[in-house]
Amino acid sequence: MPDYIDEVFGPEGTLSKAFAGYEPRGGQIALARLIDKTIIDKRHLLSEAACGSGKSFAYCVPSIWHTQNGLKVAIATANIALQEQLFTKDLPTLQKLLPWKFTYALIKGRSNFLCVSKWQNEQISSSLKTRKSKKDREQYRSILSWARKTSTGDVSELDFTPQPAIWHLFSSTSDECKGKDCKFYSDCLAEKAKEKASEADIFVTNYHLLFAHLQVRMASGKDIILPPFDIAICDEAHKMADIARDFFGFRVTEGSVRFASRLLGRLQMNDEYDQIDDLARTFFANLKRLHKSKEYKVRFRSPPEIDHVSLCDALSHIRNKFLSAGFALDSEHRDEKSSLMKAASAAGKLVSNIRDAMTVADQDMVYFLETNLNESIALVGKPIDVAPLLSEELFSKTHSVIATSATLAVDGGFSHIAREIGALSPLTLIVGSPFDFEKQTILVIPENMPEASDKSFPDAVAEAVYQVIGFADGRTLCLFTSYKNLEAAWLHVMNVGGFRILKQGDRPRTTLIEEFRKDIGSVLMGTESFWTGVDVPGEALSCVVIDRLPFQTPDDPILDAISERDKDWFMSYSVPKAIIAFKQGFGRLLRRATDRGVVVVLDRRIVTKPYGKKFLASIPEVRKSKKLESIKKFLDNK
Numbered sequence: 018m019p020d021y022i023d024e025v026f027g028p029e030g031t032l033s034k035a036f037a038g039y040e041p042r043g044g045q046i047a048l049a050r051l052i053d054k055t056i057i058d059k060r061h062l063l064s065e066a067a068c069g070s071g072k073s074f075a076y077c078v079p080s081i082w083h084t085q086n087g088l089k090v091a092i093a094t095a096n097i098a099l100q101e102q103l104f105t106k107d108l109p110t111l112q113k114l115l116p117w118k119f120t121y122a123l124i125k126g127r128s129n130f131l132c133v134s135k136w137q138n139e140q141i142s143s144s145l146k147t148r149k150s151k152k153d154r155e156q157y158r159s160i161l162s163w164a165r166k167t168s169t170g171d172v173s174e175l176d177f178t179p180q181p182a183i184w185h186l187f188s189s190t191s192d193e194c195k196g197k198d199c200k201f202y203s204d205c206l207a208e209k210a211k212e213k214a215s216e217a218d219i220f221v222t223n224y225h226l227l228f229a230h231l232q233v234r235m236a237s238g239k240d241i242i243l244p245p246f247d248i249a250i251c252d253e254a255h256k257m258a259d260i261a262r263d264f265f266g267f268r269v270t271e272g273s274v275r276f277a278s279r280l281l282g283r284l285q286m287n288d289e290y291d292q293i294d295d296l297a298r299t300f301f302a303n304l305k306r307l308h309k310s311k312e313y314k315v316r317f318r319s320p321p322e323i324d325h326v327s328l329c330d331a332l333s334h335i336r337n338k339f340l341s342a343g344f345a346l347d348s349e350h351r352d353e354k355s356s357l358m359k360a361a362s363a364a365g366k367l368v369s370n371i372r373d374a375m376t377v378a379d380q381d382m383v384y385f386l387e388t389n390l391n392e393s394i395a396l397v398g399k400p401i402d403v404a405p406l407l408s409e410e411l412f413s414k415t416h417s418v419i420a421t422s423a424t425l426a427v428d429g430g431f432s433h434i435a436r437e438i439g440a441l442s443p444l445t446l447i448v449g450s451p452f453d454f455e456k457q458t459i460l461v462i463p464e465n466m467p468e469a470s471d472k473s474f475p476d477a478v479a480e481a482v483y484q485v486i487g488f489a490d491g492r493t494l495c496l497f498t499s500y501k502n503l504e505a506a507w508l509h510v511m512n513v514g515g516f517r518i519l520k521q522g523d524r525p526r527t528t529l530i531e532e533f534r535k536d537i538g539s540v541l542m543g544t545e546s547f548w549t550g551v552d553v554p555g556e557a558l559s560c561v562v563i564d565r566l567p568f569q570t571p572d573d574p575i576l577d578a579i580s581e582r583d584k585d586w587f588m589s590y591s592v593p594k595a596i597i598a599f600k601q602g603f604g605r606l607l608r609r610a611t612d613r614g615v616v617v618v619l620d621r622r623i624v625t626k627p628y629g630k631k632f633l634a635s636i637p638e639v640r641k642s643k644k645l646e647s648i649k650k651f652l653d654n655k
Contacts (some may be wrong), residue, residue: 020080021078021081021082022046022049022050023046025049025078025115026042026045026046026049026074027039027408030039030264031114031115031116032074032114032381032613035114041435042071042154042451044066044067044070044071044072044449045066045070045074045075045306045448046052046074046449047333047446048064048066048070048072048075048076048143048446048448049074049075049076049078049079049449051444052064052075052076052079052080052154053066053079053082053083054444055417055419055444056088056416056417057081058078058246058308059416059417059419060417060418060443060444061327061412061417061418061419061440061441061442061443061444062418062419062420062421062443062444062445062446063254063421063425063440063443063444063445063446064419064420064421064425064433064445064447064448065421065422065423065425065426065431065446065447065448066421066422066423066447066448066449066611067423067449067450067451067452067604067637068423068450068452068604068607068608069450069451069452069607069608069609069610070450070451071103071448072421072423072448073099073103073107073252073253074107074111075448076092076250076252076334076357076419076421077103077107077111077219078249079113080092080110080219080221080248081111081117081119081218081472082117083087083248083314084117084119084218085117085119087248087641088247089218089219089244089245089246089248089414090218090219090246090248090249090250091219091220091222091227091246091248091249091250092219092220092221092222092245092250092252092636093221093222093223093224093226093227093249093250093251093252093262094104094221094222094223094224094252094253094255095223095224095257095260096253096550097223098550098552099252099253100123100131100221100222100223101635102122102301103221104121104221107559107574108121108219108221110267117409119122119219120215120216120217120218121218121219121220121221122213122214122216122217122219122220122221123208123220123221123222124210124211124214124220124221124226125171125215125222125223126191126223126225126226127131127188127189127190127191127194127207128188128189129171129172129173129188129207130169130170130171130172130188130206130207130210131164131167131170131172131187131188131206132187132188132189132194132205132207132263133170133201133204133205133206134189134195134199134200134201134338134352135186135187135188135189136161136187137201138558139560141204143298143368149573151179151184151512152180152438153183156179156180156183157183157264158520159175160175160179160183160187161183161513162396163175163189166190169206169209169210170206170210171206171210172184172188175500178466184445189207190231191390192359192362192363193359194207194359194609195352195355195356195359196270196354196355197300198251198351198352198353199355200355203391208228208489209539209569215244216364217244219552220246222245223260224256224257224260224264224424225264226242226243226262227243227249227251227411228244228260228261228265229242229264230265231244231406231410231411232264232265232408234410235319235410236399239496241547246415247415247417247433248415248416248417248418248419249411249415249417249418249419250419250421251418251421251570252421252422253422253423254420254421254422254425254434254438255424255434255597255601257407257420257437257438257621258407258424258434258437258438260463261397261400261406261407261438262353262400262401262403262575263399265399265400265403265406266397266398266399266400267366267370267398268387268395268396268397268398269367269370269371269374269393269395269396269397270301270389270391270393270395271297271298271301271394272286272393272502273292273367274297274328274367274514275297276316276363277332277360277367278290278293278294278332278335278360278364279360280339280356280360281293281335281338281356281442284342286338288436289331289334289335289338292331292442293328293331293332294333296327296328296331297328300323300325300327300328301394301396303323303324304323304386304394304396305386305393306385306609307321307386307462308394308457309596313386315385315386315571315572315573315574315577315589316384316574316577316578317374317375317377317382317385319377320376320377322324323376324357324373325372325488326370327374327641329368329371332364332367332371332567333365333368333488334363334366335364336361336364336365336368336372337361339357339360339361339364340357340358340361343355343357343358343361350405359506364490366389368479370396370398370497371396373398374397374398375396381400381401381402382395382398382400382401383398383399383401383574383575383577383578384397384398385397385398397574399574399575401525401575401579401582403437403438403580403639404437404438404439405439405441406439407438408437408439408441409439409481410470411439411618412439412440413609414443414444416481418440420434420438420440420443420515421567423600423601424597424600424601424604425597426447426635427592427593427596427597427635428448428596428634429633429634429635430445430633431443432587433443433593433594433597442475449630449637450607450637451610452607452610452612452637454593454637454639455638455639455640456609456613456616457607457612457613457614458607458613458614458616458637458639458640459472459614459615459616459639459640459641459642459647460615460616460617460618460636460639460640460641460642460645461616461618461641461642461645461647461648462618462621462641463481463615463617463619463621463643463644463645464621464623464643464644466478466481466619466620466621467485468565468621468622468625468651469565469620469621469622470622473504475501475506476501476505477619478502478505478506478564478619479506479509479510480506481562481617481619481645482486482495482506482509482510483506483509483510484645485562485617485645485648486513486516487513488512488648488649488652488654489560489615489648489649490513490537490538490652491516491517491537491538491539491540491542491561491564492515492537492538492540492556492557492558492559492560493548493559493560493561494533494540494541494543494551494553494558494559494560494561494562494563494603494605495540495541495542495561495562495564496543496544496548496561496562496563496602497542497543497544497564497565498544498545498564498565498567498568499523499544499565499570500544503520503521503542503543503544506542506564507520507542510540511600515538516538516539516540516609517536517538517539517540518539518540518542519532519539519540519541519542520542520577521541521542521544521546526543526546526547529541529543530551530553533553533558534557535554535557536557537555537556538559539557545567547603548567548598548601548602549601551605552608553605553608554608554609554612554613555608555609555612558605558608558612558614559613559614559615559652560606560608560614560615560616560617560652561602561603561614561617562604562615562617562619562650563599563602563603563617563618563619563620564619564620565580565619565620566595566599566618566620566622566623566629566632567595567598567599567602568591568592568594568595569591569594571594576590588628592628592631595632596631596632599632599635599636600635600636603616603636605614613651613652614652615647615648615651616639617648
């Protein structure tokens with residue numbers, strides 16, 4: 018039997034013939050071979066494949082090969098950019114080059130598609146009258162015009178990103194969708210996209226849809242959200258557990274209560290709506306006061322002394338009203354009937370979530386308060402451990418699961434991630450980086466920095482960043498573990514002559530990254546969201562500064578709950594999580610073989626604490642320096 022992996026990846030293979038200068042990568046081939054074995058043996062795999070190792074081709078090629086035997090493949094990612102890369106670049110390229118026929122599709126959530134029902138309603142009601150902003154009115158008109166012509170209804174067709182509030186007028190969430198009861202169901206663009214995708218051999222999706230699929234399948238025993246699949250490729254798997262905690266939890270806000278009761282107006286129950294509105298306002302105002310008080314620390318350990326019964330009783334009352342009104346309608350009014358049933362379900366879910374949180378009903382959940390961007394308060398619940406659910410619903414019921422990422426291993430092992438996501442007796446593989454880190458990189462850990470716990474540390478960080486920018490001639494990505502440290506550093510360097518300082522919050526994230534990429538002498542400063550997904554090859558990113566080792570803050574509710582359960586929580590949970598985040602930040606530097614640069618770590622715990630050795634062992638071997646002056650010397654010595 019011919020070796021299809023060698024025929025594709027080998028020195029005389031398909032890729033060699035297609036790409037000038039192609040050289041086989043041993044790590045990529047090793048990963049492809051192990052994925053092939055994993056699928057043949059019906060096993061699961063955890064693999065770390067460093068940036069530049071060719072990870073996506075390594076899992077796509079064996080997956081495509083096994084579709085020839087009738088297996089269906091789901092590829093789930095956490096990142097829209099990676100989904101787009103797979104769908105618009107990697108899979109089309111392989112479809113063109115490989116001799117095996119296969120089809121592929123991209124599956125998006127329902128809210129990404131034009132809802133025909135809502136569009137028809139907007140043409141009649143014209144919410145444009147309530148839009149005060151000129152930009153809103155322009156976007157509204159553009160969407161109405163586009164809706165008359167589009168054949169797919171995919172929001173990505175628009176040449177602008179609509180404001181969420183505007184797009185919501187034209188799109189539907191799964192909670193709102195009336196399904197087959199909708200009178201426009203036969204014209205539903207989301208359903209047509211889903212039907213087309215169900216015929217594909219491979220489909221690309223995101224973790225939220227994957228988890229929604231597992232949830233519905235668990236309740237119904239049917240494959241409803243996604244088509245059935247045999248092989249699951251979970252890329253960016255280091256984010257998998259945290260996304261699952263978000264998905265399988267809940268978030269209740271004052272706005273969600275108003276949204277659930279919105280149909281009261283149709284039933285001429287305006288007094289009931291005003292009552293719900295008043296009760297919700299009082300309830301969330303009390304939660305906000307509690308959140309600011311000394312009584313509240315991180316999460317609810319016991320039921321808070323706040324009246325939730327009045328709001329829950331009122332929500333239960335309107336739930337019953339919606340059900341009664343829905344049951345009273347005949348089959349000719351199934352569209353309206355479905356809307357009422359959906360509203361009843363939403364109200365009932367709110368009652369359940371509020372009661373559970375306010376009574377601390379489930380010891381396997383954490384219940385806590387969180388401030389929204391608009392300073393309003395949210396009541397949140399998350400499962401502490403999602404491993405049992407993922408183990409039962411994903412790993413146990415799937416032919417093969419391949420979980421991979423550029424940062425998955427800790428200190429050379431996978432015990433942390435296996436425990437987090439419930440992987441069952443997985444095969445494992447670490448694919449090293451193809452970059453020559455000893456030649457391309459130095460790691461600078463300044464010897465004169467105070468301890469991270471010292472009061473003088475933020476000022477020392479600000480001064481160090483100032484010096485780094487000068488030594489690196491700009492060209493620096495500064496990663497902070499808190500906005501407070503970022504702000505202190507920015508105030509210290511904002512007027513540095515000759516360098517443009519780009520700061521998180523000044524513009525949208527994607528805009529800042531693009532400007533940083535184009536303006537080679539600029540500096541980009543950001544917190545958590547900038548530790549991942551910043552892909553800037555070349556001279557523009559010649560230096561990465563990390564202010565502190567990225568441990569989760571003590572006020573993280575999940576960490577707080579785990580620390581209460583596990584006496585070894587620091588080494589078993591906190592350190593591994595911080596190492597994976599640290600590897601993400603470190604990985605921003607080299608994006609291609611010709612890149613070179615410096616990583617500066619200002620937290621001396623990496624060399625003074627015993628666990629610091631684990632951080633250093635989890636990154637490639639690099640030259641090290643104790644002096645910031647080494648930055649200029651290294652970068653000038655091309």
